[in-house]
Amino acid sequence: MMRTTTLLAATGVAVFLLAGCSSNASDTATTSTTQSTTSAAPTTTAPPLDMSQFGVLPPVSEPEASSTTCEYPEATPAIRDNTAPATDGVSTVGTVDVAITTSQGPIGLTLDRAEAPCTVNSFTSLASQGYFDETICHRLTTTEGLEVLQCGDPSGQGNRGPGYEFANEYPTTAYPVGDPAASEPVVYPRGTVAMANAGPDTNGSQFFLVYEDSVLPPQYTVFGTIDEEGLATLDAVAAAGVSTPGNDGPPNAEVTLQSVTT
Template sequence: MENKKKNNNLGIIIGAIVALIAIFGLVYFANKGEKKESTKSAESSSTKTTTSKEDLEKVDLPQLSDKVSDDEAEVKMITEEGDITIKLFPKYAPLAVENFLTHSKKGYYNGVEFFRVVKDFMIQGGDPKNSGTGGESIWNGKDASIDPGTGFRNEVSNHLFHLRGALSMANAGADTNGSQFFIVQNPKDMSDGLLYDEFPTKIIDAYKNGGVPSLDKNYSVFGQVVSGMDVVDKIANGETTANSSGNEKSKPVNPVKIKSIEVIKDYDFKK
C-alpha cells in the first residue's frame, strides 16, 4: 500500500511538472514571436464536444495498432542515431499530414536538428533555424479558416492522444502550426487521475506505458512511432544545457540531426 501511494504521488507530481513544461515550453519555442491567432475560432481545436462514455468506447483509436491501414501513410525518419518509423493519420489530421509529407519529400527537414530535448517529456525538431523561432507550413495562409500568415489550424479529435511515441505539431498558440513537431518520449505511467468519462478505457490503459495527457486538445497529434522508440529514447537522454532563456535545461550539447525523411507509404489527398 505504501509503494502504491508513493507511485500515485509521483505520478501527480510528474503530471504537474509536465503540464507546466507544456504550457511554457512548446508554446514558447514553436515559431516564437508569432502572437497573432485566428479570429475564426469556430473550427479551433479548443472547442470541446460532449461525448458519452458509450460513444467514447466505440471511437477508432489508430495509435493502438502498429499496422498501417489503407487510409494511413508511413515515413521513415533517418537520424544520426538511427531510424524512426512513423505512421501518419490523414483521416484525422489532413492538414498536418500533408504539410509533413510535402516538406519531407522536398527535403525540408534534411539536416535539421532536434533542437529541444527534455528527458521524460519529448524531443522537438522541424525548425530549419534549429532555434525554435523558425519554420513555416506549406499552406502559408491558404487554409481559409484562419488569417493569412498565422499558420494552419489545430486538428484535434477524440481519436488521437499524446501517448508515448505520438508525433504532434508544436505551435505558438492555437492555429499557428508551421513546420515544427515533437515526438512524445515520456515512458512513465500517466494513467493516474485520468477520468473515464473523458478518455476511452483503452487510452487510459495505453497511458500506463507513458505519454503526456496534459497536451491533449492543445496540440495536433498526426502520427505515431511504430518502430524506433529506442532511438527516440537515446535522443531524449542526450546531455543538455540551459536554453537561451535560461528557464529550461533542454538545449542539446550534441544535437542529433535528421538526415532525411523517406516516405514509405504516401497518401492521395485528392481522393
Template sequence: MSGDDDRKSELAREHKERQKQRTGAQAAEQSSRARRNTFIGAGVAVVVVAGGIFAATTLASTDGGETASAASTPSASASSLLPTELPSTAPPKKAGSVTCTYKRDDTVPNKFVGLPGKKPNLKLKTMTVSTNHGDVVIEVDANATPCSVNSMAFLAKKHFYDNTKCHRLVTPETAGLFLLQCGDPLAKADGKNPTDGQGTAGYVYGDEAVGVMPYGRGVVFLTQPQDAAGQNSSQFAISLSDENAQIEPQYSVLGVVKSGLEIIEKVAENGVTVNPDDVTGDGGSTAPKTPIVIKSVTVK
C-alpha cells in the same frame, strides 16, 4: 509666422507623431510575434503534477554555463508500451471531401518551399524520420488529420527536413516534461543560436484532432505558439513519457511512433545543452547534448 505656416507646422507635427506611434506599434507587434513564436520552441509550458499546476522553467547550471544535468529515466508510471490506436474519426472521410487551407506567413524566421496542395491524400499511413541514430517510424492518421499529414508529405517531398537538427529536448529536469521537438529548419541546436525554435515553413494552417487522445509516450503532435490556434507549420514533438498526458489539449495529434522511440530515449540519457542567449529566456532552447540530425523524412 502666417496662419498657413502655423497650420503646416501643426500638420507636420501631427504627421511626425503618427509616424512615431506607428513605429512604436510595429516594434511592439514584432516583439509580441517573437515571443509568441518562440513558444513554438517552448509551447508546452504548463504541467499538472500531484494535483497542482506549475509553470515550466529552464534549469541552468549553477555557474551560468550551458549544460544541464542528464535526463532521468522515465518513471515507473510511464508505460513501456506504445499506443496501439490512432485518433481516426469514423466513418472514414472520402477522397475529395476534404479541402486544406494553407496561409503564407513570413512574420517569423522561415524556409519557404511553397504551399501544399489543397487536396490531401487520405491513403498516407506512415511517416519515417531517418536520423543519424536510426529511423523513427510514425503511423500517421490522414483520416483524422488530413491537412497535417498533407503538409508533412509536401515538406518531405521538398526535402525540407533534410539535414535539420532537432532543436529541443525537454527533460524532467528542464521543464517537468519529456519530449523531443524538431522541425525548425534554421535551428543550430548548439546552445548558442538565440532564435532556435522560431523557424517555420513560412505558412500556417488550422488545428486538427485536438483533444482526441492524450499526449502520452509515443504520441506525435504538432507544436505552435502557446495559447495560439491555427498556427501549425513544420514543427512537431514526439512524446517520451505518459506523464505528458497531463498537457492541456491544444495541439494537433499527427500519429503514434511504431518503432525507433528507444533511439531518442537513448540520446536523452546524455542530457541537454541550455542556451542562455535564448531571445526570450523562456527555456525554448534546450538542445540534445548529443545532436539528433534528421537526414530525411518520407511519408507514404
C-alpha cells in the same frame, strides 16, 4: 515578428508537478552529552506523477468524406524555400509511412490521415521537398509529465517555419466550440507525433516526438505514431540529457534529421 513555436503548456504541466511534490523535514539525531549533535541531510522525494488524474485523448471520428479542403495562409517568411501544399482533394483515408534517418539512429513514423489530413498533407509535402533534411532537433524536454523531442525548424532556433500556417486538427476538433474540456490536460501517450505551435491555428513545420507519456491540453494536433526502433533512438537521446541547465533545451546528443522520406 518571429514567434517561438513551442509547447506553451509546459508551464501548466509544471504546476501539476509542483502540486504533486512533498518535502520531508530535517531529521536531527542527538547522541549523549559527551558527543556532538549531528543532523542528517533533509530528504526530498517527488512521488511519481499520477497520470490517472489526467484525461485521455478523445476517440478519433470517422471522416465524413474521403477527401477534404485545407487552407495554408501565408505567415512569417519561410526559413527554407518550399512550395505550399495542395489545398483541394486532400485525402482523409489511410496512413503514410515516414522514414527518418538521424545522426542518432532511425525513427519511423506512421501518419494517420483520418486524425489530421491537412497536417499529414503539409508534412508529406515538406518532406518531399527536402525541407527537413539536414536540420537539427532544437529542443529536448526531460521533465516528468513533459518528455518530448521537438524538431522541424531549419533555423534550429524554434521560431521559424515554412511561410504558412494552418488550423489545429484532432484532438482540438473533437471538442465542441467553447467546451472547457478543450483546455483541460490530457495524456499524450508515449509514441505520439504531434505539432508544436505558437497558439491556436499557428501550425507550421515544427513537430514533437513523445518518448514518455506527457501531459498537455488537447491543443496540439496529433497526426501519427512512432515505431519501436524510433522510440529506442529517442530513449537514447533522452538518456544523454539536456545541454543547458534544467530539463529543457538542446539535447546533449545532437539530433540531425539527415533525411525524411515517405
